[in-house]
Every structure is written in structure tokens, then in C-alpha cells.
Amino acid sequence: MEEKNFVVGVDVGGQTSKLGVVDARGEVLAQSVIRTDTYGADAEAFISALADAIKKVVGEAGKTGQIRGVGVGAPNGNYYTGSIAFAPNLEWAAKGSVDFAKILSKKLGGVPVSLTNDANAAAVGEMTYGAARGMKNFIMITLGTGVGSGIVINGQVVYGHDGFAGELGHTCVVRHNGRTCGCGKQGCLEAYCSAIGVAKTAREWLESGDEPSLLRDCDNITSKDVYDAAKEGDALAIRVFNYTGTLLGRQFADFVAFSAPEAIVLFGGLARSREFLYEPIMNAMNENLLAIWKGKVKILFSQLKESDAAILGASALAWEL
């Protein structure tokens, strides 16, 4: 019997899903992308297309029959049940629960499938191949369209009683008159410190004053526009990042009080604004930490190439199968 020394990682996103064949050293041998959003409410159709794409990319890598397992990172993915439920950005899983891992495994002829949410997958990837290599206690924060998190304690991802642990984007950072978050609650970290939150802060500040800013020339401001303006020295854009970093740092201090991590690792599109975020995060975090932790908790930025990271993280799950 041939040894099974390769895994497949799948990153399910709202528009597209990436998949790749990965070896034990974290090399992506072959990869591919399929649409996620062209199947309407038909989960089965999407999973069939995914299974076909997996078989194809495994064939391209020349590893047919050598796949130990498939790891999947998906919004609202539940590690315990292998299902995706009530994921607002996935039409075929928005209104109920899809038995994703089980169906995919069946379509792949019984290859084991492990599933978790995308932020947990990123944490596993960072621990296996990235900035958190060798760390037993860290918190991964993904700063993308939303704010996600993957918590590692004692070398293991925290799933909690029900598999949904690690929703730090929905802890409260602004108690009084906080913004309404996509989740329906008020004042969530995600409502301020996601890419969308940053753009919203900029728009609010532009509207509430008449300070000159490069951003006044933008039609539909994105966090990328705010970054570009900050790069040009735009004072308002720089203040937006200061504010965002300050809110993150405050909240990180509370996270440290929970699990006393060695580091908090930042990942995702917004984490590329490191030069504007690092200092305000550090200052606010240290200001709000108990004396025992002041100056001791690292803020790191992901070392994984973003295009590979999602596949690598998900694939790392499959090694444990």
C-alpha cells in the first residue's frame, strides 16, 4: 500500500474558493480556484464542483491515491460537526446547516475531511508554517472584510463546548452608542476594525468636518484608499489608523487577560497597514494591560504569503486526520 503523504487545503470564501495540494514541508504543489457564488442555494452542486476540482488538482500534482485528508476553512465552519451553518456570505449555507465534511468526503470516495472556520485554519497555518511556529499560546486575529480570530492554547486550537469558540470580532469595544455590526449587536470590534470599519470611520470623519484630505477625491472610499492616503502623509487618514489601532490594542489587552498568550498575530488585508497600525496597537495594549504583562506580549504580522496562507492553514488541519 502506498503511503499517503500529501494533504489538500480548501479555503471557502464568499466569491471564490481556493484549493491546493500540500506536502509535509508546506509546499503548495498545485492549486486551483473555483467560484463559490454561482450555485444559488444548491449546496450539493457546489460540493460536487469542489470534489471534481480537488480530483483534478490532485491529478495535476501527480498524487492521485496519495492524499491523507482534506482540510477545509470556511466561514462558520464547525470543527466538531463538520457543518457550515448560517453563513451570511454563502448563499447555499445562509439559511440552515450543510453537512459539508460528510458530503465532500463521500464525493471523494471516503477521503477524510476536517473542517473549521477560516480564522482557526489561519491559526493552524501560522503555527505550522508561519510566524507562530513553535508557539503554544497565541491568538490569531484576521483583519479582513470582517474581524475573525483563532485562539491557540497549549498548542491546540480552542473550539469550546460547541465548536464556535473564538469570535473575538464580536466582543464589544465601544459600549456607548456603538456602531451596529453586521451581526446585529452594537459596538463590536468588527464594526470598527475590519476593512469595512476603517472605511466607515474615514467617511464619518470626512462628513462631520471640513478638514482637507486626499480622501475627499475618492468616490467610494475603501480601506485601501485610506492606506494610500496615509502613505502620502494625509493627516486624517493617519488618524483613522491611529484610532483603529487604539481600539484594537485596548481590546487585545482584555484578550491577554483571558489566555495570557505569547503573541497576537495579525493577518489579512488590513494587516498590510502594519506601518500605521503597529504603534497605536502597542501603545493602547500596554496602557491597558496589568503590570505583569506590560511590554511582554508581542504583536506579530503573518509571514505567510496571503495567496498561500488560506490553503496552507486549511491543509494543516488534515495532517491531524
Next chain:
Amino acid sequence: MEEKNFVVGVDVGGQTSKLGVVDARGEVLAQSVIRTDTYGADAEAFISALADAIKKVVGEAGKTGQIRGVGVGAPNGNYYTGSIAFAPNLEWAAKGSVDFAKILSKKLGGVPVSLTNDANAAAVGEMTYGAARGMKNFIMITLGTGVGSGIVINGQVVYGHDGFAGELGHTCVVRHNGRTCGCGKQGCLEAYCSAIGVAKTAREWLESGDEPSLLRDCDNITSKDVYDAAKEGDALAIRVFNYTGTLLGRQFADFVAFSAPEAIVLFGGLARSREFLYEPIMNAMNENLLAIWKGKVKILFSQLKESDAAILGASALAWEL
């Protein structure tokens, strides 16, 4: 060789320390109390007195030579290092670090000693003998003079990178103009929801208005006075508990987003005010939880007799030695 089937639990408090001999079923066979606060800055003298008291109580229980280990719960106790450091309420450990476990073990002729903070010890006790029996994921909150916490994930107490994890009393519950906490930070949960915090809320509200209240007859209001007044139907006292419970519930929602526990277990003097705290906690928690958790997280109250609980919790640590 005789089997060692008994353990000793020690609960180090600011004024007194309790110790007891415990069997495998959680029966306290013999117990004793010594002063903690009569040794000035001389840690060695206290530890000597404690070692003598342990030998004596073990003798009284008739278990000399049959002790597997000693578990100690102490403020700022560090599980990894076995030391107590910068504990404001322990004069002999207030200004530096005391190698407590090592010194005590030596004085006991080499019996192994395990140490952690008092809230973690309470969590272990609750999991071994109390309301959290059989639970793998829960959070213990101790509502006493301060607010402490012990977090259990996957059946294990969370110690974090440095041994100090679980300082949830020092997460921020009031961002704007928050009270200054004993730790020096502002707006900490402990500044509002400890016994001292509750008394302070009552005093502030009495001073800022002229609403009639039974509490106006008290000289130096304690949380017990507020409880007694609430029992009598005093409207202001009941509102103090509503406020306290609301702040606790809000914060609990954020804790749930972190580790998705099955339950939050309350312990300590203030937890006796269950009848006034339960509803406001539940309401505020559920209001601030993501939809996936609404109505699903239990709030439990410790089932351990308070006089035994601290000894039992600490002793449970020693079974793992």
C-alpha cells in the same frame, strides 16, 4: 511501601490560611486554620508555620506518610514557577517573588507541592467535586473582595504562556470615566462587581441623590448590607444588584465569544446574592451574545460549601502530582 491515597489542600488568604486533609472522594478528613498576616515580610516564617500546621493536621487525620501531595491556592500564585509574586494582600509576598512551592516542599521532607491562584483552584474544585462535574469547558468567576477567574478548556485549566492567564476581573467593563481599580487601571470588572464594588455603587448612588433607602441607616456600607436591604425590598439596593448583574452579564457575553463555555459558574460571597443577580446577568448576557449562543450558556452557582471549597479546590491540584 504504603500507598499514598490522601492529599492536602491549602487556601492562602490575606488574613488566614485554611488547610485540610482530603481523600479521593472529596471528604475533608481534618482541617485547620492559621494566621497569614502575623509574619510581616518574613515569608520563610509563614511557610514554616504552615508546614508545621500541615504535619499536625495530617497527624490528626492519622495519615502521616500517606500524603501524595499538597495543593496550594494563593493570590498571584503561578502554576508554572510555583512562586507567589507581587500579591498586594500578602505582606511577605507583596514586594517580590517567593519560591513558595519549593520552600514548602523542602520543609515537608520532599512531599510534592503544586500551586496556583485561588480562582484556578476553585475551578479545579468545582470540576472535581462541584457544579462543573463532567464539564470540559466552563469559566469560574469568583465574586469576593475582588473578582477572580479560572478558565477551563478541554478539561484543563488555562495557564497561558506565563502561568497568569485568567485575570478576567481586570477586563474593562466601563470604558468611559471608569472607576479606578485596585490594579491601577480604569473601568475593570473588579472595580464594579466585587463585594467592594457593590458597596461603592450603593454609596455613590446614596450620595448623588436623596431617594429614601434602608442603607441610609448604615455607617460603613458593605455588600452584605446591600443584600440585607434588597431582601427587605429596598428599591435602591435592588437596583444596585440589577446594575451589578447587568455589568457582569455584558462582560460574560464577551467571555463566551472567547472560549464558548458550556457554563459560567459563580462562586464567592457575592454569589450568595443569587436571587438578585441571576436575572440581570442572564438578560444582559443574552442581549449581548451572538445569535448562535443566545439562551444556550448556563449560569450556575457553586455547589461547594464555602468553608470546604477553597481547601477542596487546592487539594484537587495535588491529585495530578
